[in-house]
Amino acid sequence: MKKYVLGVYEKAMPNSLSIKEKLELAKQLGYDFMEISIDETDEKLSRLDWDKETVDDVVIAMRKVGFNIRSMCLSGQRKYPMGSLDENIRKRSMEIIEKAIKLADSLGVRIIQLAGYDVYYEKGNQKTKELFLENLKKATEIASKYGVMLAFETMETPFMDTVKKAKEVVEYINSPFLKIYPDLGNIKNSSLIYNEDVLDDIKEGKHLTVAAHIKESIPGHYREIPFLTGHVNFRECLEELWKIGVRRYVTELWYVGQEDFEKDIRFAVSIFRTMLDEIEKEH
Helix, strand or coil: CCCCEEEEEHHHCCCCCCHHHHHHHHHHCCCCEEEEECCCCHHHHHHHHCCHHHHHHHHHHHHHHCCEEEEEEEHHHHCCCCCCCCHHHHHHHHHHHHHHHHHHHHHCCCEEEEECCCCCCCCCCHHHHHHHHHHHHHHHHHHHHHCCEEEEECCCCHHHCCHHHHHHHHHHHCCCCEEECCEHHHHHHHHHHCCCCHHHHHHCCCCCECCEEECCCECCECCCCCCCCCCCCHHHHHHHHHHCCCCEEEECCCCCCCCCHHHHHHHHHHHHHHHHHHHHHHC
């Protein structure tokens, strides 16, 4: 039995597929689990209002396929951030996080990856940071009640674009249910901005990092860069993550209309399964 698990981001597959079909495909292509997306679109946010019958259908699908959803990427708060100066937006943000935690509990999801933004479509300031921390504390208390882990993704904006910055927030909240879930593509770009070593930044997350997104990037660009065509030093990053105890990884790639999307997913699982197998063997 392997000492790690490798998951795939739901958005690597067409939205036209049902969740059951996505689970079947991800299993067939060699993954261990799927990470579900709750992004800022109405279609994905509506999942937070699934009734019991719909949730039961998803759980039954997981059991029939023999393949689970074990993490959730909650990027929907980008549109409704916890630090917004608009009280109505903050209220909606807290509704989203509470519903997401309850959905995670019902599905058996272990980790909710939070986007590390105080605000996104607004201009941040000291007040937005204070509001963000105030509401984050409330969100973490809800997560604690349900036993669901919250963990910050390192983003592309200065508010939380490094593991070190995420660590400062996590240590401020000081809860066993708030950790770090870094994005390798994002922190690689940040290492260039701050002229720092990305491996040193990964080390900042020791004892706090619960999983990692494997994503490619190039300077100044953070999305939809094909694996091994950018500048992320994956082998070194994964080895550093392994050294600090990380054993859960998700390949983050997107379906953008390509006919041969399965080829991209198969390539991703192949190269990173090989890397992780080598690292496991060496350690």
